Amino acid sequence: MKPIIELEHVTYQRGTHLILQDLSFTIMENEHCALLGLNGSGKTTLLNMINGYIWPSRGKVRVLGHPFGSTNLPELRKSIGWVSSAFQERIHPTELAQEIVISGKYASIGLYEDITQEDIDSSIALLERVGCLHLANRSYGACSQGEKQKILIARALMSNPDLLILDEPCTGLDLFAREQLLSLIEGLCERSDGPTLLYVTHHTEEILPCFKHALLLKSGQLYNHGETKQLLTSSTLSSFFDQQVHVHWQQKRPYVSIERSVPIT
Numbered sequence: 239m240k241p242i243i244e245l246e247h248v249t250y251q252r253g254t255h256l257i258l259q260d261l262s263f264t265i266m267e268n269e270h271c272a273l274l275g276l277n278g279s280g281k282t283t284l285l286n287m288i289n290g291y292i293w294p295s296r297g298k299v300r301v302l303g304h305p306f307g308s309t310n311l312p313e314l315r316k317s318i319g320w321v322s323s324a325f326q327e328r329i330h331p332t333e334l335a336q337e338i339v340i341s342g343k344y345a346s347i348g349l350y351e352d353i354t355q356e357d358i359d360s361s362i363a364l365l366e367r368v369g370c371l372h373l374a375n376r377s378y379g380a381c382s383q384g385e386k387q388k389i390l391i392a393r394a395l396m397s398n399p400d401l402l403i404l405d406e407p408c409t410g411l412d413l414f415a416r417e418q419l420l421s422l423i424e425g426l427c428e429r430s431d432g433p434t435l436l437y438v439t440h441h442t443e444e445i446l447p448c449f450k451h452a453l454l455l456k457s458g459q460l461y462n463h464g465e466t467k468q469l470l471t472s473s474t475l476s477s478f479f480d481q482q483v484h485v486h487w488q489q490k491r492p493y494v495s496i497e498r499s500v501p502i503t
């Protein structure tokens with residue numbers, strides 16, 4: 239097993255604000271991991287750092303074994319798939335689903351390279367894998383939110399990444415579209431030749447059993463990390479959220495409810 243993400247005493251400071259503070263953790267190959275943290279806890283900042291868009295003020299970052307500082311980051315990014323709503327907003331609505339998928343090979347927005355027959359075949363295979371082959375020639379703007387997310391996952395897989403980051407992929411999905419997307423994600427986790435997944439969410443019930451590890455980020459600090467089953471307990475999450483919560487597991491997924499101190503009338 240190889241290390242996929244390694245952070246050593248990483249701090250990220252903007253002015254006097256310590257956005258990330260002394261983070262140290264390692265995610266190993268196939269150790270699919272969930273990242274939880276309240277709004278403003280530093281998740282996006284951390285993802286930007288893992289993708290080499292920002293640099294630590296202090297500490298060391300290594301991704302896929304490449305130490306930042308002596309690594310060709312645009313090249314490294316081709317081995318990282320990143321699906322986020324911020325990225326979704328940058329896609330032109332007239333672009334066709336298949337073009338979007340192919341652009342993933344070049345880590346570009348829009349297609350500027352000469353496309354090979356192999357690119358076309360791979361994009362078709364990926365669209366089929368995410369259940370969206372029928373959308374190949376549909377413009378992105380005309381796709382539903384669930385379809386858009388699946389197309390972006392296919393795009394992220396186009397470069398055969400070693401690391402796949404899914405940042406709140408279920409946002410805006412109805413109950414059934416969400417379960418459909420989660421089944422697709424579960425399928426990705428189960429492939430021994432697939433990427434290591436980092437799954438960011440505010441909704442613990444999306445943490446599938448395949449995410450055996452979890453990172454809890456609180457106010458820019460690593461509050462805790464370890465095995466999901468041990469970490470996501472009522473007691474740990476109540477102190478993590480500074481609010482009494484109750485965790486119950488259903489079909490091996492953790493559901494969190496807030497214990498209200500004031501009865502609802």
Ligand SMILES: Nc1ncnc2c1ncn2[C@@H]1O[C@H](COP(=O)(O)OP(=O)(O)OP(=O)(O)O)[C@@H](O)[C@H]1O
Nearest residue numbers: 252253255257275276277278279280281282283284
């Ligand atoms: N460039 C910056 N300069 C100053 N402050 C910043 C900068 N980038 C982020 N922050 C602050 O750092 C904190 C963490 O932001 P970040 O976007 O990483 O949180 P997050 O966990 O992704 O939140 P959310 O769940 O709401 O998306 C926030 O208080 C934010 O305002």
